[in-house]
Ligand SMILES: *[C@@H]1O[C@H](CO)[C@@H](O)[C@H](O)[C@H]1NC(C)=O
Ligand SMILES: *[C@@H]1O[C@H](CO)[C@@H](O)[C@H](O)[C@H]1NC(C)=O
Ligand SMILES: *[C@@H]1O[C@H](CO)[C@@H](O)[C@H](O)[C@H]1NC(C)=O
Protein backbone atom coordinates (compact mmCIF):
# COMPACT_ATOMS: atom_id res chain seq x y z
CA UNK A 161 0.00 0.00 0.00
CA UNK A 162 2.78 2.38 0.92
CA UNK A 163 4.34 1.61 -2.41
CA UNK A 164 1.13 2.52 -4.20
CA UNK A 165 1.06 5.81 -2.32
CA UNK A 166 4.63 6.52 -3.33
CA UNK A 167 3.72 5.82 -6.91
CA UNK A 168 0.76 8.16 -6.80
CA UNK A 169 2.89 10.90 -5.24
CA UNK A 170 5.62 10.41 -7.79
CA UNK A 171 3.10 10.72 -10.62
CA UNK A 172 1.60 13.84 -9.10
CA UNK A 173 4.99 15.50 -8.79
CA UNK A 174 5.79 14.69 -12.40
CA UNK A 175 2.44 15.89 -13.67
CA UNK A 176 2.77 19.19 -11.88
CA UNK A 177 6.26 19.87 -13.17
CA UNK A 178 5.29 18.85 -16.70
CA UNK A 179 2.46 21.35 -17.06
CA UNK A 180 4.52 24.16 -15.60
CA UNK A 181 6.78 24.41 -18.63
CA UNK A 182 5.78 27.54 -20.45
CA UNK A 183 5.89 26.87 -24.18
CA UNK A 184 3.29 26.86 -26.86
CA UNK A 185 2.20 23.95 -29.00
CA UNK A 186 1.39 25.53 -32.29
CA UNK A 187 -0.03 24.88 -35.71
CA UNK A 188 1.80 26.74 -38.45
CA UNK A 189 1.61 26.73 -42.22
CA UNK A 190 4.16 26.30 -44.96
CA UNK A 191 4.03 28.89 -47.72
CA UNK A 192 5.13 27.40 -51.03
CA UNK A 193 5.26 29.90 -53.87
CA UNK A 194 4.99 27.88 -57.08
CA UNK A 195 1.73 29.60 -58.05
CA UNK A 196 1.11 31.21 -61.43
CA UNK A 197 -0.59 34.07 -59.59
CA UNK A 198 1.24 34.19 -56.28
CA UNK A 199 -0.56 36.72 -54.07
CA UNK A 200 1.36 39.83 -53.05
CA UNK A 201 3.07 39.52 -49.64
CA UNK A 202 0.58 42.00 -48.14
CA UNK A 203 -2.27 39.75 -49.28
CA UNK A 204 -0.56 36.67 -47.89
CA UNK A 205 -0.13 38.38 -44.54
CA UNK A 206 -3.76 39.60 -44.58
CA UNK A 207 -4.89 36.00 -45.05
CA UNK A 208 -2.65 34.77 -42.23
CA UNK A 209 -4.04 37.43 -39.94
CA UNK A 210 -7.67 36.78 -40.88
CA UNK A 211 -7.15 33.09 -40.15
CA UNK A 212 -5.20 33.80 -36.97
CA UNK A 213 -2.24 31.84 -38.23
CA UNK A 214 0.65 32.92 -36.05
CA UNK A 215 3.41 30.63 -37.30
CA UNK A 216 4.68 30.30 -40.85
CA UNK A 217 7.52 28.59 -42.60
CA UNK A 218 8.99 30.02 -45.80
CA UNK A 219 11.05 27.99 -48.27
CA UNK A 220 13.47 30.88 -48.64
CA UNK A 221 14.01 34.23 -46.98
CA UNK A 222 12.08 36.37 -49.43
CA UNK A 223 12.66 40.02 -48.57
CA UNK A 224 9.12 41.09 -49.55
CA UNK A 225 7.58 38.45 -47.31
CA UNK A 226 9.88 39.26 -44.39
CA UNK A 227 9.01 42.96 -44.69
CA UNK A 228 5.28 42.21 -44.90
CA UNK A 229 5.56 39.98 -41.82
CA UNK A 230 7.22 42.71 -39.79
CA UNK A 231 5.34 43.90 -36.69
CA UNK A 232 2.57 41.33 -37.14
CA UNK A 233 3.43 39.09 -34.18
CA UNK A 234 3.64 36.20 -36.64
CA UNK A 235 6.57 33.88 -35.91
CA UNK A 236 8.61 32.99 -38.94
CA UNK A 237 10.76 30.01 -39.88
CA UNK A 238 12.96 30.84 -42.86
CA UNK A 239 14.93 28.48 -45.06
CA UNK A 240 18.36 28.41 -46.61
CA UNK A 241 17.40 27.01 -50.03
CA UNK A 242 19.18 23.78 -50.98
CA UNK A 243 20.86 25.54 -53.92
CA UNK A 244 22.65 27.89 -51.55
CA UNK A 245 23.90 25.21 -49.18
CA UNK A 246 27.10 24.35 -51.03
CA UNK A 247 28.24 27.96 -50.81
CA UNK A 248 27.24 28.36 -47.19
CA UNK A 249 28.61 25.00 -46.08
CA UNK A 250 31.99 25.84 -47.62
CA UNK A 251 32.40 29.36 -46.37
CA UNK A 252 31.96 30.83 -42.94
CA UNK A 253 31.75 34.32 -44.41
CA UNK A 254 29.09 33.36 -46.97
CA UNK A 255 27.04 32.03 -44.05
CA UNK A 256 27.66 35.22 -42.08
CA UNK A 257 26.54 37.31 -45.06
CA UNK A 258 23.40 35.21 -45.43
CA UNK A 259 22.52 35.75 -41.79
CA UNK A 260 23.28 39.48 -41.98
CA UNK A 261 21.10 39.96 -45.04
CA UNK A 262 18.21 37.64 -44.23
CA UNK A 263 18.06 37.62 -40.45
CA UNK A 264 19.82 40.55 -38.82
CA UNK A 265 18.32 43.01 -41.30
CA UNK A 266 14.79 41.95 -40.31
CA UNK A 267 14.96 40.97 -36.66
CA UNK A 268 13.27 41.80 -34.28
CA UNK A 269 10.58 43.62 -36.34
CA UNK A 270 10.07 40.30 -38.11
CA UNK A 271 10.04 37.61 -35.45
CA UNK A 272 12.32 35.05 -37.07
CA UNK A 273 12.38 32.14 -34.64
CA UNK A 274 13.84 29.36 -36.73
CA UNK A 275 16.26 28.78 -39.59
CA UNK A 276 15.78 25.63 -41.63
CA UNK A 277 19.11 24.83 -43.27
CA UNK A 278 17.98 23.22 -46.51
CA UNK A 279 14.97 21.03 -47.08
CA UNK A 280 15.20 17.22 -47.06
CA UNK A 281 18.83 17.62 -48.09
CA UNK A 282 19.95 14.02 -47.55
CA UNK A 283 17.23 12.58 -49.76
CA UNK A 284 16.72 15.45 -52.23
CA UNK A 285 20.31 16.60 -52.75
CA UNK A 286 22.66 13.95 -51.31
CA UNK A 287 25.66 15.55 -53.03
CA UNK A 288 25.35 18.44 -50.57
CA UNK A 289 25.36 16.11 -47.53
CA UNK A 290 29.11 16.49 -46.89
CA UNK A 291 28.72 20.20 -46.18
CA UNK A 292 25.42 20.05 -44.26
CA UNK A 293 27.00 19.97 -40.81
CA UNK A 294 29.30 22.87 -41.62
CA UNK A 295 26.34 24.82 -43.00
CA UNK A 296 24.47 24.29 -39.71
CA UNK A 297 27.54 25.28 -37.69
CA UNK A 298 28.40 28.35 -39.76
CA UNK A 299 24.83 29.65 -39.62
CA UNK A 300 24.81 29.02 -35.88
CA UNK A 301 28.11 30.82 -35.30
CA UNK A 302 26.88 33.79 -37.32
CA UNK A 303 23.83 33.92 -35.03
CA UNK A 304 26.08 33.70 -31.98
CA UNK A 305 28.18 36.54 -33.35
CA UNK A 306 25.00 38.59 -33.83
CA UNK A 307 23.75 37.74 -30.35
CA UNK A 308 20.68 35.97 -31.75
CA UNK A 309 21.47 32.35 -30.96
CA UNK A 310 19.22 32.35 -27.94
CA UNK A 311 16.17 33.58 -29.87
CA UNK A 312 16.65 31.66 -33.12
CA UNK A 313 16.97 27.90 -33.49
CA UNK A 314 18.83 26.22 -36.35
CA UNK A 315 18.03 22.79 -37.73
CA UNK A 316 17.39 20.95 -41.00
CA UNK A 317 14.10 19.27 -41.99
CA UNK A 318 14.45 15.60 -42.91
CA UNK A 319 12.23 13.29 -44.90
CA UNK A 320 10.67 10.52 -42.84
CA UNK A 321 12.01 8.08 -45.46
CA UNK A 322 15.32 8.44 -43.57
CA UNK A 323 13.74 6.34 -40.84
CA UNK A 324 13.65 2.63 -41.61
CA UNK A 325 11.46 -0.06 -40.10
CA UNK A 326 9.21 2.54 -38.52
CA UNK A 327 6.74 0.03 -37.19
CA UNK A 328 6.83 -0.95 -34.45
CA UNK A 329 8.25 2.48 -33.60
CA UNK A 330 10.52 0.99 -30.93
CA UNK A 331 12.42 -0.87 -33.69
CA UNK A 332 12.94 2.20 -35.88
CA UNK A 333 16.42 3.29 -36.86
CA UNK A 334 17.93 5.71 -39.33
CA UNK A 335 19.23 4.61 -42.70
CA UNK A 336 22.78 3.91 -41.54
CA UNK A 337 24.25 5.25 -44.77
CA UNK A 338 23.72 8.64 -43.23
CA UNK A 339 25.09 8.04 -39.75
CA UNK A 340 28.26 10.04 -40.53
CA UNK A 341 25.98 13.05 -41.02
CA UNK A 342 23.24 12.22 -38.52
CA UNK A 343 25.49 11.60 -35.52
CA UNK A 344 27.16 15.05 -35.63
CA UNK A 345 23.83 16.60 -36.61
CA UNK A 346 22.11 15.26 -33.49
CA UNK A 347 25.07 16.41 -31.38
CA UNK A 348 24.65 19.85 -32.89
CA UNK A 349 20.91 19.93 -32.15
CA UNK A 350 21.58 18.72 -28.62
CA UNK A 351 24.25 21.29 -27.88
CA UNK A 352 22.23 24.19 -29.31
CA UNK A 353 18.90 23.20 -27.71
CA UNK A 354 17.30 22.90 -31.12
CA UNK A 355 14.68 20.63 -32.67
CA UNK A 356 14.76 17.53 -34.80
CA UNK A 357 12.78 18.62 -37.86
CA UNK A 358 10.77 15.92 -39.58
CA UNK A 359 8.37 15.94 -42.52
CA UNK A 360 5.55 13.51 -41.76
CA UNK A 361 3.25 12.35 -44.56
CA UNK A 362 0.83 9.60 -43.52
CA UNK A 363 -0.69 10.03 -47.01
CA UNK A 364 2.47 8.63 -48.61
CA UNK A 365 2.92 5.98 -45.92
CA UNK A 366 -0.65 4.91 -46.57
CA UNK A 367 -0.47 4.74 -50.39
CA UNK A 368 2.94 3.06 -50.32
CA UNK A 369 1.81 0.42 -47.84
CA UNK A 370 -0.30 -1.47 -50.38
CA UNK A 371 -3.21 -1.83 -48.01
CA UNK A 372 -1.20 -2.69 -44.90
CA UNK A 373 -1.97 0.70 -43.34
CA UNK A 374 -5.75 1.25 -43.03
CA UNK A 375 -6.95 4.60 -44.37
CA UNK A 376 -8.68 5.38 -41.05
CA UNK A 377 -5.38 4.88 -39.20
CA UNK A 378 -3.73 7.44 -41.50
CA UNK A 379 -6.64 9.88 -41.07
CA UNK A 380 -6.72 9.81 -37.23
CA UNK A 381 -10.16 8.19 -37.35
CA UNK A 382 -11.17 6.00 -34.42
CA UNK A 383 -10.22 2.38 -34.96
CA UNK A 384 -11.85 -0.66 -33.41
CA UNK A 385 -9.72 -1.72 -30.43
CA UNK A 386 -8.63 -4.90 -32.21
CA UNK A 387 -7.29 -2.83 -35.13
CA UNK A 388 -5.18 -0.49 -33.02
CA UNK A 389 -1.50 -0.94 -33.53
CA UNK A 390 0.30 -2.07 -30.42
CA UNK A 391 4.07 -1.92 -30.24
CA UNK A 392 4.86 -5.36 -28.82
CA UNK A 393 8.14 -4.17 -27.29
CA UNK A 394 6.78 -1.21 -25.41
CA UNK A 395 3.08 -2.17 -25.30
CA UNK A 396 2.39 1.39 -26.43
CA UNK A 397 -0.88 1.65 -28.34
CA UNK A 398 -0.93 3.67 -31.56
CA UNK A 399 -4.16 5.11 -32.93
CA UNK A 400 -2.70 7.01 -35.89
CA UNK A 401 0.24 7.00 -38.30
CA UNK A 402 1.35 10.51 -37.35
CA UNK A 403 2.12 9.56 -33.74
CA UNK A 404 3.79 6.35 -34.84
CA UNK A 405 6.10 8.28 -37.20
CA UNK A 406 7.01 10.85 -34.57
CA UNK A 407 7.76 8.11 -32.05
CA UNK A 408 9.76 6.25 -34.68
CA UNK A 409 11.91 9.40 -34.90
CA UNK A 410 12.37 9.41 -31.12
CA UNK A 411 13.38 5.75 -31.14
CA UNK A 412 15.70 6.23 -34.14
CA UNK A 413 17.42 9.07 -32.29
CA UNK A 414 17.65 6.91 -29.17
CA UNK A 415 19.30 4.26 -31.34
CA UNK A 416 22.06 6.84 -31.82
CA UNK A 417 22.04 7.53 -28.06
CA UNK A 418 20.25 10.87 -28.33
CA UNK A 419 17.20 11.18 -26.10
CA UNK A 420 16.83 14.88 -25.41
CA UNK A 421 16.04 16.50 -28.76
CA UNK A 422 12.34 17.25 -29.35
CA UNK A 423 10.64 16.60 -32.68
CA UNK A 424 9.18 19.51 -34.63
CA UNK A 425 7.05 18.48 -37.60
CA UNK A 426 8.00 20.86 -40.40
CA UNK A 427 5.52 19.47 -42.94
CA UNK A 428 2.35 17.43 -42.77
CA UNK A 429 -0.84 17.47 -44.80
CA UNK A 430 -3.05 15.69 -47.30
CA UNK A 431 -3.88 16.52 -50.92
CA UNK A 432 -7.47 17.48 -51.75
CA UNK A 433 -7.40 16.39 -55.39
CA UNK A 434 -5.50 13.88 -57.49
CA UNK A 435 -5.34 12.05 -60.78
CA UNK A 436 -7.70 9.16 -61.43
CA UNK A 437 -5.09 6.78 -60.00
CA UNK A 438 -4.95 8.82 -56.76
CA UNK A 439 -8.49 8.31 -55.44
CA UNK A 440 -7.52 8.99 -51.82
CA UNK A 441 -6.34 12.48 -52.67
CA UNK A 442 -9.73 14.13 -52.21
CA UNK A 443 -11.27 17.00 -50.29
CA UNK A 444 -13.06 14.76 -47.82
CA UNK A 445 -9.84 12.99 -46.76
CA UNK A 446 -7.84 16.23 -46.79
CA UNK A 447 -10.43 17.88 -44.59
CA UNK A 448 -10.52 14.90 -42.22
CA UNK A 449 -6.74 14.67 -41.98
CA UNK A 450 -6.04 18.34 -41.47
CA UNK A 451 -8.97 18.92 -39.10
CA UNK A 452 -7.92 15.95 -36.98
CA UNK A 453 -4.25 16.90 -37.16
CA UNK A 454 -4.94 20.43 -35.91
CA UNK A 455 -7.13 19.16 -33.09
CA UNK A 456 -4.56 16.50 -32.19
CA UNK A 457 -1.66 18.96 -32.04
CA UNK A 458 -3.56 21.59 -30.07
CA UNK A 459 -4.86 19.03 -27.59
CA UNK A 460 -1.20 18.65 -26.62
CA UNK A 461 -1.55 14.97 -25.91
CA UNK A 462 1.91 14.31 -27.28
CA UNK A 463 2.71 10.84 -28.56
CA UNK A 464 2.40 7.48 -26.79
CA UNK A 465 6.16 7.49 -26.06
CA UNK A 466 6.13 11.07 -24.83
CA UNK A 467 2.66 12.02 -23.67
CA UNK A 468 2.51 15.70 -22.70
CA UNK A 469 5.36 16.60 -25.05
CA UNK A 470 3.24 18.32 -27.70
CA UNK A 471 4.46 18.15 -31.27
CA UNK A 472 4.14 21.51 -32.97
CA UNK A 473 3.41 21.13 -36.66
CA UNK A 474 3.49 23.20 -39.83
CA UNK A 475 0.71 22.19 -42.20
CA UNK A 476 1.68 21.64 -45.78
CA UNK A 477 0.49 24.07 -47.08
CA UNK A 478 -1.16 27.50 -47.26
CA UNK A 479 -1.83 27.71 -51.01
CA UNK A 480 -2.41 25.18 -53.75
CA UNK A 481 0.68 25.40 -55.96
CA UNK A 482 -0.56 25.05 -59.54
CA UNK A 483 2.93 25.16 -61.00
CA UNK A 484 4.25 22.13 -59.11
CA UNK A 485 5.37 19.31 -61.33
CA UNK A 486 4.29 15.71 -60.96
CA UNK A 487 0.88 14.12 -60.45
CA UNK A 488 -2.22 16.27 -59.94
CA UNK A 489 -2.06 15.69 -56.18
CA UNK A 490 1.22 17.65 -56.03
CA UNK A 491 -0.64 20.82 -56.98
CA UNK A 492 -3.38 20.29 -54.41
CA UNK A 493 -1.98 20.25 -50.89
CA UNK A 494 -3.15 23.78 -50.11
CA UNK A 495 -5.77 25.05 -47.67
CA UNK A 496 -6.51 28.07 -49.91
CA UNK A 497 -6.51 29.04 -53.55
CA UNK A 498 -4.59 32.10 -54.69
CA UNK A 499 -7.63 34.33 -54.03
CA UNK A 500 -7.56 33.31 -50.38
CA UNK A 501 -10.71 31.16 -50.71
CA UNK A 502 -10.56 27.94 -48.70
CA UNK A 503 -10.40 24.76 -50.75
CA UNK A 504 -12.60 23.15 -48.11
CA UNK A 505 -14.02 24.24 -44.77
CA UNK A 506 -12.19 22.58 -41.89
CA UNK A 507 -14.30 20.77 -39.34
CA UNK A 508 -12.94 22.21 -36.16
CA UNK A 509 -14.79 22.79 -32.97
CA UNK A 510 -12.02 23.15 -30.43
CA UNK A 511 -9.08 24.56 -32.31
CA UNK A 512 -8.20 27.44 -30.05
CA UNK A 513 -7.73 30.63 -31.95
CA UNK A 514 -6.18 29.34 -35.17
CA UNK A 515 -7.95 29.36 -38.47
CA UNK A 516 -10.89 31.48 -37.50
CA UNK A 517 -12.64 34.07 -39.56
CA UNK A 518 -11.81 37.31 -37.94
CA UNK A 519 -15.21 38.93 -38.20
CA UNK A 520 -14.61 41.29 -35.31
CA UNK A 521 -12.36 43.36 -37.52
CA UNK A 522 -14.21 42.82 -40.80
CA UNK A 523 -13.81 46.03 -42.79
CA UNK A 524 -14.90 47.20 -46.20
CA UNK A 525 -14.05 50.12 -48.45
CA UNK A 526 -16.94 52.26 -49.57
CA UNK A 527 -17.56 55.47 -51.54
CA UNK A 528 -17.84 58.42 -49.17
CA UNK A 529 -21.38 59.76 -49.06
CA UNK A 530 -21.89 63.15 -50.68
CA UNK A 531 -18.64 63.39 -52.64
CA UNK A 532 -18.38 64.78 -56.17
CA UNK A 533 -19.63 62.17 -58.63
CA UNK A 534 -17.02 63.14 -61.27
CA UNK A 535 -14.27 62.35 -58.80
CA UNK A 536 -16.01 59.08 -57.93
CA UNK A 537 -16.27 58.19 -61.62
CA UNK A 538 -12.57 58.94 -62.13
CA UNK A 539 -11.64 56.76 -59.16
CA UNK A 540 -13.96 54.00 -60.41
CA UNK A 541 -12.32 54.15 -63.84
CA UNK A 542 -8.89 53.96 -62.24
CA UNK A 543 -9.84 50.95 -60.08
CA UNK A 544 -11.30 49.02 -63.03
CA UNK A 545 -8.30 49.97 -65.22
CA UNK A 546 -4.84 50.45 -63.76
CA UNK A 547 -6.11 49.21 -60.39
CA UNK A 548 -6.74 45.79 -62.00
CA UNK A 549 -10.11 45.24 -60.32
CA UNK A 550 -12.32 42.77 -62.14
CA UNK A 551 -15.36 44.97 -62.74
CA UNK A 552 -17.29 42.42 -64.77
CA UNK A 553 -19.92 42.03 -62.00
CA UNK A 554 -20.84 45.70 -62.62
CA UNK A 555 -21.94 45.08 -66.20
CA UNK A 556 -25.60 45.08 -67.14
CA UNK A 557 -27.21 41.78 -66.21
CA UNK A 558 -24.47 40.88 -63.71
CA UNK A 559 -24.80 40.49 -59.94
CA UNK A 560 -23.63 43.97 -58.93
CA UNK A 561 -25.15 46.06 -61.75
CA UNK A 562 -28.08 47.11 -59.57
CA UNK A 563 -28.33 49.72 -58.16
CA UNK A 564 -26.96 51.34 -61.30
CA UNK A 565 -25.33 54.45 -59.88
CA UNK A 566 -21.75 55.61 -59.65
CA UNK A 567 -21.58 55.48 -55.83
CA UNK A 568 -22.71 51.84 -55.68
CA UNK A 569 -20.42 50.79 -58.53
CA UNK A 570 -17.50 52.72 -57.06
CA UNK A 571 -18.06 51.05 -53.69
CA UNK A 572 -17.86 47.62 -55.30
CA UNK A 573 -14.65 48.50 -57.15
CA UNK A 574 -13.07 50.23 -54.13
CA UNK A 575 -13.82 47.35 -51.81
CA UNK A 576 -12.47 44.80 -54.26
CA UNK A 577 -9.26 46.80 -54.66
CA UNK A 578 -8.94 47.24 -50.89
CA UNK A 579 -9.14 43.49 -50.33
CA UNK A 580 -6.87 42.72 -53.26
CA UNK A 581 -4.31 44.87 -51.47
CA UNK A 582 -4.84 42.92 -48.29
CA UNK A 583 -6.54 45.94 -46.69
CA UNK A 584 -3.16 47.65 -46.64
CA UNK A 585 -3.03 51.13 -45.13
CA UNK A 586 -3.76 53.72 -47.85
CA UNK A 587 -5.50 51.25 -50.13
CA UNK A 588 -8.93 52.72 -49.29
CA UNK A 589 -8.45 56.37 -50.14
CA UNK A 590 -8.89 57.07 -53.88
CA UNK A 591 -8.01 60.75 -53.58
CA UNK A 592 -10.20 61.11 -50.55
CA UNK A 593 -13.48 59.82 -52.02
CA UNK A 594 -13.37 56.44 -50.25
CA UNK A 595 -13.71 55.46 -46.63
CA UNK A 596 -13.34 52.32 -44.50
CA UNK A 597 -16.56 50.97 -43.01
CA UNK A 598 -17.62 47.98 -40.96
CA UNK A 599 -20.99 47.73 -42.69
CA UNK A 600 -21.12 44.92 -45.20
CA UNK A 601 -22.24 46.48 -48.49
CA UNK A 602 -23.23 43.11 -49.99
CA UNK A 603 -26.77 42.94 -51.28
CA UNK A 604 -28.73 40.19 -52.94
CA UNK A 605 -26.41 38.08 -55.05
CA UNK A 606 -23.78 40.82 -55.12
CA UNK A 607 -21.25 39.52 -52.60
CA UNK A 608 -18.51 41.99 -51.72
CA UNK A 609 -14.93 40.92 -51.14
CA UNK A 610 -14.34 40.51 -47.43
CA UNK A 611 -17.87 39.32 -46.73
CA UNK A 612 -17.72 35.90 -48.29
CA UNK A 613 -18.20 33.31 -45.63
CA UNK A 614 -16.14 31.07 -47.84
CA UNK A 615 -13.29 33.32 -46.79
CA UNK A 616 -13.17 31.41 -43.54
CA UNK A 617 -11.45 28.11 -43.34
CA UNK A 618 -13.35 27.19 -40.29
CA UNK A 619 -16.75 25.69 -39.70
CA UNK A 620 -17.69 25.52 -36.08
CA UNK A 621 -17.55 27.47 -32.89
CA UNK A 622 -14.28 28.19 -31.24
CA UNK A 623 -14.15 28.40 -27.51
CA UNK A 624 -10.99 30.22 -26.55
CA UNK A 625 -8.46 27.66 -25.52
CA UNK A 626 -5.13 27.93 -23.84
CA UNK A 627 -2.48 26.42 -26.07
CA UNK A 628 0.30 26.53 -23.54
CA UNK A 629 2.11 23.29 -23.29
CA UNK A 630 5.27 21.53 -22.61
CA UNK A 631 7.07 21.19 -25.90
CA UNK A 632 10.31 23.03 -25.32
CA UNK A 633 13.71 21.45 -25.30
CA UNK A 634 13.75 22.24 -21.59
CA UNK A 635 10.87 19.82 -21.25
CA UNK A 636 13.28 17.00 -21.75
CA UNK A 637 14.47 17.22 -18.22
CA UNK A 638 10.95 16.24 -17.28
CA UNK A 639 10.76 13.75 -20.08
CA UNK A 640 13.82 11.91 -18.89
CA UNK A 641 12.46 12.01 -15.39
CA UNK A 642 9.35 10.46 -16.88
CA UNK A 643 11.27 7.59 -18.44
CA UNK A 644 12.97 6.93 -15.16
CA UNK A 645 9.59 7.11 -13.47
CA UNK A 646 8.19 4.61 -15.95
CA UNK A 647 10.97 2.22 -15.09
CA UNK A 648 10.27 2.78 -11.41
CA UNK A 649 6.57 2.30 -11.95
CA UNK A 650 7.30 -0.99 -13.66
CA UNK A 651 9.42 -2.08 -10.71
CA UNK A 652 6.86 -0.90 -8.18
CA UNK A 653 4.05 -2.54 -10.03
CA UNK A 654 5.84 -5.83 -10.04
CA UNK A 655 6.59 -5.39 -6.34
CA UNK A 656 2.95 -4.68 -5.56
CA UNK A 657 1.67 -7.58 -7.60
CA UNK A 658 4.16 -10.10 -6.32
C1 LIG B 1 8.96 36.07 -30.94
O1 LIG B 1 8.16 34.97 -30.56
C2 LIG B 1 8.56 34.35 -29.36
C3 LIG B 1 7.73 33.11 -29.16
O2 LIG B 1 6.39 33.44 -29.03
C4 LIG B 1 8.40 35.35 -28.23
O3 LIG B 1 8.81 34.75 -27.03
C5 LIG B 1 9.25 36.56 -28.52
O4 LIG B 1 9.03 37.54 -27.54
C6 LIG B 1 8.94 37.14 -29.88
N1 LIG B 1 9.97 38.09 -30.21
C7 LIG B 1 9.72 39.26 -30.73
C8 LIG B 1 10.89 40.10 -31.05
O5 LIG B 1 8.58 39.65 -30.95
C1 LIG C 1 32.90 31.67 -38.29
O1 LIG C 1 32.56 33.03 -38.08
C2 LIG C 1 32.17 33.34 -36.77
C3 LIG C 1 31.75 34.78 -36.76
O2 LIG C 1 30.71 34.96 -37.68
C4 LIG C 1 33.31 33.05 -35.83
O3 LIG C 1 32.90 33.33 -34.51
C5 LIG C 1 33.72 31.61 -35.95
O4 LIG C 1 34.85 31.35 -35.14
C6 LIG C 1 34.05 31.27 -37.39
N1 LIG C 1 34.27 29.83 -37.50
C7 LIG C 1 35.16 29.31 -38.31
C8 LIG C 1 35.25 27.81 -38.33
O5 LIG C 1 35.88 29.98 -39.01
C1 LIG D 1 19.73 4.34 -47.50
O1 LIG D 1 20.23 5.49 -48.15
C2 LIG D 1 20.98 5.20 -49.31
C3 LIG D 1 21.55 6.49 -49.83
O2 LIG D 1 20.53 7.42 -50.11
C4 LIG D 1 20.09 4.53 -50.33
O3 LIG D 1 20.83 4.22 -51.49
C5 LIG D 1 19.50 3.28 -49.74
O4 LIG D 1 18.57 2.70 -50.63
C6 LIG D 1 18.81 3.58 -48.41
N1 LIG D 1 18.43 2.33 -47.78
C7 LIG D 1 17.15 1.98 -47.61
C8 LIG D 1 16.92 0.67 -46.99
O5 LIG D 1 16.23 2.72 -47.93
Ligand SMILES: *[C@@H]1O[C@H](CO)[C@@H](O)[C@H](O)[C@H]1NC(C)=O
Pocket residue numbers: 343415416417
Ligand atom coordinates in the same frame (compact mmCIF):
# COMPACT_ATOMS: atom_id res chain seq x y z
C1 LIG E 1 25.46 4.21 -28.13
O1 LIG E 1 25.82 3.73 -26.86
C2 LIG E 1 26.21 2.38 -26.86
C3 LIG E 1 26.40 1.93 -25.43
O2 LIG E 1 27.09 2.90 -24.70
C4 LIG E 1 27.47 2.24 -27.70
O3 LIG E 1 27.85 0.87 -27.77
C5 LIG E 1 27.20 2.74 -29.10
O4 LIG E 1 28.38 2.73 -29.87
C6 LIG E 1 26.65 4.14 -29.07
N1 LIG E 1 26.27 4.52 -30.41
C7 LIG E 1 26.56 5.69 -30.96
C8 LIG E 1 26.11 5.94 -32.35
O5 LIG E 1 27.18 6.54 -30.34
Ligand SMILES: *[C@@H]1O[C@H](CO)[C@@H](O)[C@H](O)[C@H]1NC(C)=O
Pocket residue numbers: 518520521
Ligand atom coordinates in the same frame (compact mmCIF):
# COMPACT_ATOMS: atom_id res chain seq x y z
C1 LIG F 1 -8.98 44.08 -34.16
O1 LIG F 1 -8.18 45.23 -34.41
C2 LIG F 1 -7.67 45.84 -33.22
C3 LIG F 1 -6.97 47.12 -33.64
O2 LIG F 1 -6.16 46.90 -34.76
C4 LIG F 1 -6.76 44.85 -32.52
O3 LIG F 1 -6.25 45.41 -31.34
C5 LIG F 1 -7.56 43.60 -32.19
O4 LIG F 1 -6.70 42.63 -31.60
C6 LIG F 1 -8.19 43.02 -33.44
N1 LIG F 1 -9.05 41.90 -33.08
C7 LIG F 1 -8.85 40.68 -33.54
C8 LIG F 1 -9.82 39.66 -33.08
O5 LIG F 1 -7.93 40.41 -34.30
Ligand SMILES: *[C@@H]1O[C@H](CO)[C@@H](O)[C@H](O)[C@H]1NC(C)=O
Pocket residue numbers: 516517519611612613616618619620621622
Ligand atom coordinates in the same frame (compact mmCIF):
# COMPACT_ATOMS: atom_id res chain seq x y z
C1 LIG G 1 -17.60 33.36 -39.91
O1 LIG G 1 -18.16 34.55 -40.44
C2 LIG G 1 -19.55 34.52 -40.62
C3 LIG G 1 -19.95 35.87 -41.19
O2 LIG G 1 -19.24 36.14 -42.35
C4 LIG G 1 -20.26 34.25 -39.31
O3 LIG G 1 -21.64 34.16 -39.51
C5 LIG G 1 -19.75 32.92 -38.75
O4 LIG G 1 -20.33 32.67 -37.50
C6 LIG G 1 -18.25 32.97 -38.60
N1 LIG G 1 -17.76 31.69 -38.16
C7 LIG G 1 -16.94 31.58 -37.13
C8 LIG G 1 -16.49 30.22 -36.81
O5 LIG G 1 -16.57 32.53 -36.49
Ligand SMILES: *[C@@H]1O[C@H](CO)[C@@H](O)[C@H](O)[C@H]1NC(C)=O
Pocket residue numbers: 612613614
Ligand atom coordinates in the same frame (compact mmCIF):
# COMPACT_ATOMS: atom_id res chain seq x y z
C1 LIG H 1 -19.12 29.26 -51.13
O1 LIG H 1 -18.61 29.13 -52.45
C2 LIG H 1 -19.42 28.31 -53.26
C3 LIG H 1 -18.71 28.15 -54.60
O2 LIG H 1 -17.63 29.01 -54.71
C4 LIG H 1 -20.80 28.94 -53.41
O3 LIG H 1 -21.61 28.11 -54.21
C5 LIG H 1 -21.42 29.09 -52.03
O4 LIG H 1 -22.65 29.74 -52.13
C6 LIG H 1 -20.51 29.87 -51.11
N1 LIG H 1 -21.05 29.85 -49.76
C7 LIG H 1 -21.21 30.95 -49.04
C8 LIG H 1 -21.79 30.75 -47.69
O5 LIG H 1 -20.91 32.05 -49.43
Ligand SMILES: *[C@@H]1O[C@H](CO)[C@@H](O)[C@H](O)[C@H]1NC(C)=O
Pocket residue numbers: 505619620
Ligand atom coordinates in the same frame (compact mmCIF):
# COMPACT_ATOMS: atom_id res chain seq x y z
C1 LIG I 1 -20.62 23.15 -41.36
O1 LIG I 1 -20.94 22.12 -40.45
C2 LIG I 1 -22.30 21.74 -40.50
C3 LIG I 1 -22.57 20.74 -39.40
O2 LIG I 1 -21.38 20.25 -38.85
C4 LIG I 1 -22.60 21.16 -41.88
O3 LIG I 1 -23.95 20.77 -41.97
C5 LIG I 1 -22.31 22.23 -42.94
O4 LIG I 1 -22.49 21.69 -44.22
C6 LIG I 1 -20.88 22.73 -42.81
N1 LIG I 1 -20.69 23.83 -43.72
C7 LIG I 1 -19.67 23.89 -44.57
C8 LIG I 1 -19.62 25.10 -45.42
O5 LIG I 1 -18.82 23.02 -44.65
